[in-house]
Amino acid sequence: xxAVKADLTLDLKGLLCPxxxxxxxxxxxxxxxxGIIEATATDPGVMADIPxxxxxxxxxxxxxxxxxxxxxxxxxxxx
Amino acid sequence: xxxxxxxxxxxxTAGEPTTGTKVSMVVLSGDMDKLIxxxxxxxxxxxxxxxxxxxxxxxGLQAIRKxxxxxxxLFGKMLGLFLKDIDGVGPSKLNMGGMGRWMFKKMMKARNVxxxxxxxxxxxxxxxxxxxxxxxxxxxxxxxxxxxDGVEDVVGVAAFLENATQSKTTLFI
Numbered sequence: 207x208x209a210v211k212a213d214l215t216l217d218l219k220g221l222l223c224p225x226x227x228x229x230x231x232x233x234x235x236x237x238x239x240x241g242i243i244e245a246t247a248t249d250p251g252v253m254a255d256i257p258x259x260x261x262x263x264x265x266x267x268x269x270x271x272x273x274x275x276x277x278x279x280x281x282x283x284x285x
Numbered sequence: 286x287x288x289x290x291x292x293x294x295x296x297x298t299a300g301e302p303t304t305g306t307k308v309s310m311v312v313l314s315g316d317m318d319k320l321i322x323x324x325x326x327x328x329x330x331x332x333x334x335x336x337x338x339x340x341x342x343x344x345g346l347q348a349i350r351k352x353x354x355x356x357x358x359l360f361g362k363m364l365g366l367f368l369k370d371i372d373g374v375g376p377s378k379l380n381m382g383g384m385g386r387w388m389f390k391k392m393m394k395a396r397n398v399x400x401x402x403x404x405x406x407x408x409x410x411x412x413x414x415x416x417x418x419x420x421x422x423x424x425x426x427x428x429x430x431x432x433x434d435g436v437e438d439v440v441g442v443a444a445f446l447e448n449a450t451q452s453k454t455t456l457f458i
Contacts (some may be wrong), residue, residue, distance in 0.1 A: 220397045224329035226409060231332035262303040262333050 315344030361426030
């Protein structure tokens with residue numbers, strides 16, 4: 207994965223549904239357009255929920271990967 | 286050691302846009318589990334940019350009620366003794382006189398799940414509109430001032446239906 211410089215790093219570890227998407231919705235407003243959020247989570251539900259949140263809100267999911275229990279994903283603000 | 290890396294499929298195609306679409310809910314239940322579901326969906330929908338309205342009626346009013354004794358007549362006062370606030374409601378099964386509520390709270394805390402009062406506050410902060418049913422307030426002898434400040438309005442069925450017909454998703458919980 208290419209290195210991207212995050213405007214915001216978000217720690218969502220230990221948080222369960224629906225808090226990760228709620229925190230993303232709040233956080234995305236704090237970065238500028240085209241800004242990048244790099245987040246870490248542990249709830250396996252985010253593997254389905256964050257892509258769905260991106261598809262429906264229009265923000266771009268740049269990458270998402272899970273290593274053992276930790277899930278890292280990168281989202282770019284589109285609008 | 287090699288670690289298993291699981292990559293989620295990054296679908297580029299946009300889903301059905303949710304921003305600006307409406308969700309309306311009738312919340313009839315005053316059970317802890319059903320209220321958790323209602324507020325989780327409401328906060329999730331608000332996080333997806335949807336406009337959410339929750340219409341609380343009958344037992345659901347406990348979710349937006351202050352911890353006060355209400356009721357004016359004999360029956361109303363009797364009912365007031367049994368009504369809880371959002372922190373006091375128990376699960377629909379296995380409540381066992383409050384033990385179930387205690388157990389669920391412990392289990393949820395251990396897993397760091399948001400509590401019902403936290404979920405409700407989050408819903409208010411995200412702009413979810415909380416409405417109370419006028420008729421049930423009257424029947425159950427609950428006054429407007431017995432409801433929390435986050436309640437936007439007290440309305441009837443026509444107002445709810447007007448909102449529901451404009452919604453893409455309507456839920457009855």
